[in-house]
Amino acid sequence: xxxxxxxxxxxxxxxxxxxxxxxxxxxxxxxxxxxxxxxxxxxxxxxxxxxxxxxxxxxxxxxxxxxxxxxxxxxxxxxxxxxxxxxxxxxxxxxxxxxxxxxxxxxxxxxxxxxxxxxxxxxxxxxxxxxxxxxxxxxxxxxxxxxxxxxxxxxxxxxxxxxxxxxxxxxxxxxxxxxxxxxxxxxxxxxxxxxxxxxxxxxxxxxxxxxxxxxxxxxxxxxxxxxxxxxxxxxxxxxxxxxxxxxxxxxxxxxxxxxxxxxxxxxxxxxxxxxxxxxxxxxxxxxxxxxxxxxxxxxxxxxxxxxxxxxxxxxxxxxxxxxxxxxxxxxxxxxxxxxxxxxxxxxxxxxxxxxxxxx
Amino acid sequence: xxxxxxxxxxxxxxxxxxxxxxxxxxxxxxxxxxxxxxxxxxxxxxxxxxxxxxxxxxxxxxxxxxxxxxxxxxxxxxxxxxxxxxxxxxxxxxxxxxxxxxxxxxxxxxxxxxxxxxxxxxxxxxxxxxxxxxxxxxxxxxxxxxxxxxxxxxxxxxxxxxxxxxxxxxxxxxxxxxxxxxxxxxxxxxxxxxxxxxxxxxxxxxxxxxxxxxxxxxxxxxxxxxxxxxxxxxxxxxxxxxxxxxxxxxxxxxxxxxxxxxxxxxxxxxxxxxxxxxxxxxxxxxxxxxxxxxxxxxxxxxxxxxxxxxxxxxxxxxxxxxxxxxxxxxxxxxxxxxxxxxxxxxxxxxxxxxxxxxx
Ligand SMILES: CC(C)[C@H](C(=O)O)[C@@H](O)C(=O)O
Ligand SMILES: CC(C)[C@H](C(=O)O)[C@@H](O)C(=O)O
Numbered sequence: 001x002x003x004x005x006x007x008x009x010x011x012x013x014x015x016x017x018x019x020x021x022x023x024x025x026x027x028x029x030x031x032x033x034x035x036x037x038x039x040x041x042x043x044x045x046x047x048x049x050x051x052x053x054x055x056x057x058x059x060x061x062x063x064x065x066x067x068x069x070x071x072x073x074x075x076x077x078x079x080x081x082x083x084x085x086x087x088x089x090x091x092x093x094x095x096x097x098x099x100x101x102x103x104x105x106x107x108x109x110x111x112x113x114x115x116x117x118x119x120x121x122x123x124x125x126x127x128x129x130x131x132x133x134x135x136x137x138x139x140x141x142x143x144x145x146x147x148x149x150x151x152x153x154x155x156x157x158x159x160x161x162x163x164x165x166x167x168x169x170x171x172x173x174x175x176x177x178x179x180x181x182x183x184x185x186x187x188x189x190x191x192x193x194x195x196x197x198x199x200x201x202x203x204x205x206x207x208x209x210x211x212x213x214x215x216x217x218x219x220x221x222x223x224x225x226x227x228x229x230x231x232x233x234x235x236x237x238x239x240x241x242x243x244x245x246x247x248x249x250x251x252x253x254x255x256x257x258x259x260x261x262x263x264x265x266x267x268x269x270x271x272x273x274x275x276x277x278x279x280x281x282x283x284x285x286x287x288x289x290x291x292x293x294x295x296x297x298x299x300x301x302x303x304x305x306x307x308x309x310x311x312x313x314x315x316x317x318x319x320x321x322x323x324x325x326x327x328x329x330x331x332x333x334x335x336x337x338x339x340x341x342x343x344x345x346x347x348x349x350x351x352x353x354x355x356x357x358x359x
Numbered sequence: 360x361x362x363x364x365x366x367x368x369x370x371x372x373x374x375x376x377x378x379x380x381x382x383x384x385x386x387x388x389x390x391x392x393x394x395x396x397x398x399x400x401x402x403x404x405x406x407x408x409x410x411x412x413x414x415x416x417x418x419x420x421x422x423x424x425x426x427x428x429x430x431x432x433x434x435x436x437x438x439x440x441x442x443x444x445x446x447x448x449x450x451x452x453x454x455x456x457x458x459x460x461x462x463x464x465x466x467x468x469x470x471x472x473x474x475x476x477x478x479x480x481x482x483x484x485x486x487x488x489x490x491x492x493x494x495x496x497x498x499x500x501x502x503x504x505x506x507x508x509x510x511x512x513x514x515x516x517x518x519x520x521x522x523x524x525x526x527x528x529x530x531x532x533x534x535x536x537x538x539x540x541x542x543x544x545x546x547x548x549x550x551x552x553x554x555x556x557x558x559x560x561x562x563x564x565x566x567x568x569x570x571x572x573x574x575x576x577x578x579x580x581x582x583x584x585x586x587x588x589x590x591x592x593x594x595x596x597x598x599x600x601x602x603x604x605x606x607x608x609x610x611x612x613x614x615x616x617x618x619x620x621x622x623x624x625x626x627x628x629x630x631x632x633x634x635x636x637x638x639x640x641x642x643x644x645x646x647x648x649x650x651x652x653x654x655x656x657x658x659x660x661x662x663x664x665x666x667x668x669x670x671x672x673x674x675x676x677x678x679x680x681x682x683x684x685x686x687x688x689x690x691x692x693x694x695x696x697x698x699x700x701x702x703x704x705x706x707x708x709x710x711x712x713x714x715x716x717x718x
Contacts, residue, residue, distance in 0.1 A: 084556065116476065118474045140556075144556030144557050152518075154555045155513070156496075192607075196496070200511075228620065231615030253589075256589075
C-alpha cells in the first residue's frame with residue numbers, strides 16, 4: 001500500500017515548530033512519490049496536563065495505536081511536573097505501552113555541518129545506537145523507593161525476552177545496513193558485565209541470540225570504554241545495542257559528535273508499532289522563535305518512511321526516505337544552509353521549505 | 360610532617376611500568392623538596408588471585424590502611440575472573456573498605472597534546488568529575504539477582520549520608536579551585552532526577568547540603584545533557600559530582616577529550632584514607648613493552664602530594680605537586696614529548712626520567 005494513516009503528535013515548545021517543517025516535507029513527498037498520508041493530529045504534553053489533568057486525551061493512546069505510524073515532536077516542560085517531582089514525558093509511557101523495545105538512534109555525520117572532532121575521519125561517522133527502551137533502569141520509573149528520607153533505591157531489570165528481541169533486531173539492522181551502505185555487519189553490545197550480574201546476564205543472552213545470525217560479527221564493549229571510544233574513534237562502530245539508560249546517555253553523546261540534538265533523529269520500534277521523533281526536547285529557551293533546527297525531525301520522517309516501506313512493501317516510501325536524506329545532505333553540504341544551533345541564520349521554516357523544494 | 364609512609368600497589372600489566380616511572384619522579388621530588396617517602400610494596404591483582412586464591416595478601420588491606428597514602432597502579436586481567444564471570448577489581452573493594460566516597464577525576468587539557476575537539480576553546484578544559492565511589496549502582500556489585508535464567512536485577516542505592524559528604528567535599532574542592540586557579544566556584548550535580556526517585560532524592564539532599572556553602576554556585580544537569588555538553592562545551596564546567604556509574608562513564612568520556620586514559624589521573628578520597636591511581640587499567644595488549652603513557656600515574660602522584668600537603672600541613676608536599684604538574688606541562692607543551700598513545704615514540708621510562716629531571 002502507498003497510503004498511510006499517521007498519528008501526528010507535535011507536542012509543545014519547538015515540537016510544534018519542527019513538526020510544521022516536517023509537514024511541509026511530507027507534502028513534497030506526497031507529490032513526488034505517489035504516496036498519500038492521512039494525518040490525524042493528537043495533542044498532548046505538559047501543558048495539556050496542566051490544563052486537563054491528563055497528559056494525552058482519553059482516547060489519545062488508542063488512536064495513536066491504530067495508526068500506521070506515529071510522528072512525535074517533543075513533550076515536557078521544566079516547570080510542569082508530577083507531584084513526585086519527576087517530569088512529564090509521555091514518550092516514555094508510549095514506549096512502554098506499545099512495547100517499543102528498540103530505540104534506534106542513528107549518528108551520522110552530515111556533510112557541511114562544522115566538525116566537532118578534530119580528527120579528519122569525523123566525516124566517516126555512521127553508527128546506530130539501539131537503546132532498549134522498555135526496561136533496564138527505566139523499569140524503575142515511578143517505582144523507586146525512598147526510605148525515611150535517608151536512603152533511596154531504583155532497580156534495573158533485564159529480561160531474556162527483550163534482550164533476545166533487541167539482539168535479533170540489531171542483527172537484522174546490521175545486515176540491512178551492510179547491504180544498503182556497505183557497513184561491516186557488526187553488532188557491539190555495550191554493557192558493564194564486568195561488575196553487574198544483570199549485565200553479565202544481558203551479555204550471555206546477547207551472544208546466545210547472536211549465534212543464530214552467523215553472518216553478523218557480534219562483540220561487546222564496556223560502557224565506560226565506549227564513552228571514551230565514541231570520542232576517540234566513533235568511525236569504527238556500526239550497530240550498538242545497549243540498556244535503556246546507557247542508550248539515553250550514549251545517544252546524546254553521539255548527537256554531540258555530529259553537531260548536536262538538532263541533527264539526531266530517532267525511531268522507537270516494536271513488533272506492532274513505530275514512533276518517530278527527534279532526539280531533542282521542547283527547548284523552552286528558544287521555543288516560538290522560529291529558530292529551531294528541524295533536521296532531526298525531518299530525518300525522523302525519513303526513518304518512518306523506511307520502516308513503512310519495509311513493512312508494507314512500498315518501494316515508493318523507501319525511495320522517499322532516500323530522497324529526504326539526500327536532500328538534507330545537499331542542503332547542508334552543497335547549498336551551505338546553516339541553522340542557528342551551528343552558528344547560522346537559517347530558521348525552521350527556511351530549512352523545511354528548502355528540503356521540500358529539493359525533493 | 361614531611362615524611363610519609365606510602366603503600367605502593369603497582370598491580371599488574373602496565374600498572375607495573377607506570378609505577379616505576381612514578382617512583383623515579385618521587386625520587387626527584389624527595390631530593391628537591393626535603394620530603395621523604397617510606398615505600399611499602401604490596402602485591403595484588405588478578406594474577407595474584409590465580410596464584411594464591413586471594414586478590415591481595417592476607418594483611419594487604421590492613422597494611423595499606425595504615426599508610427599515609429596509597430599509590431595504586433592497575434589491577435585486573437580479562438581472562439582471570441571470579442566464578443560468576445565478573446572481573447577482579449580490588450580497587451572497587453578498597454573504595455568500599457576504606458569508604459573512599461569521593462572519586463576525584465580531573466579533566467584538564469595538557470598543552471601540546473593534540474586536540475581531540477575541533478573547537479579552539481579545547482585548551483580551556485579544566486573540570487573535575489567527582490564520582491561517588493561507594494554506593495549508587497555499585498552498591499549492587501555481587502548482589503544482583505538472576506531469576507530462572509529469565510530476568511536479572513541490580514539495585515542502585517543512594518544514601519543521605521554519603522550524598523551530604525560528597526556535596527561538602529565538592530563545595531570545598533570548588534572553593535579551593537577558585538582560590539588557587541581562578542575557576543568560578545561552581546558545583547553541578549549530574550543526575551537523572553526527571554525520571555528516577557533515587558536521583559530526585561540525591562538532588563534534594565545535594566541542594567540542602569550546598570545551602571550551607573552560600574559562596575558556592577550549586578546547580579544540576581541531566582546525565583544525558585551532560586554527555587552532550589562535555590562534547591560541545593566542556594570548558595563551561597567546574598566541579599561535577601555524580602553517582603558512581605555515571606561518574607565511571609563521564610570520567611572516561613572526559614579522558615577522551617584530553618587525549619585518552621593515559622592523561623587522566625584520579626584520587627579516591629575518604630575521611631581517613633586516600634588512594635591515588637591512573638584512570639586506566641592494566642592494558643594487556645601493550646603490557647611489558649615499555650610504551651605505556653605514565654602521565655596519568657605521575658599526575659596521580661601530584662594529587663597525592665596535594666592531599667598529603669593539605670592534610671599534614673606540608674607546604675613542601677604542595678609545592679612538589681605544583682612542580683610535577685608544571686613539569687608535565689613543560690614536557691608536552693614545550694619539549695614536545697609525545698607518548699605512543701598520541702602517535703609519538705617516547706616510552707614509559709623516557710617520560711618518567713624527563714619529568715624527574717625537570718623537577
Ligand atoms: C525526556 C527524557 C525523559 C527522555 C529519556 O530519558 O528517555 C529523553 O532524554 C530521551 O532520550 O528520549
Ligand atoms: C575496572 C572497573 C571495574 C572500574 C570501575 O568500573 O570502577 C574502572 O572502570 C574505573 O573507572 O575505576
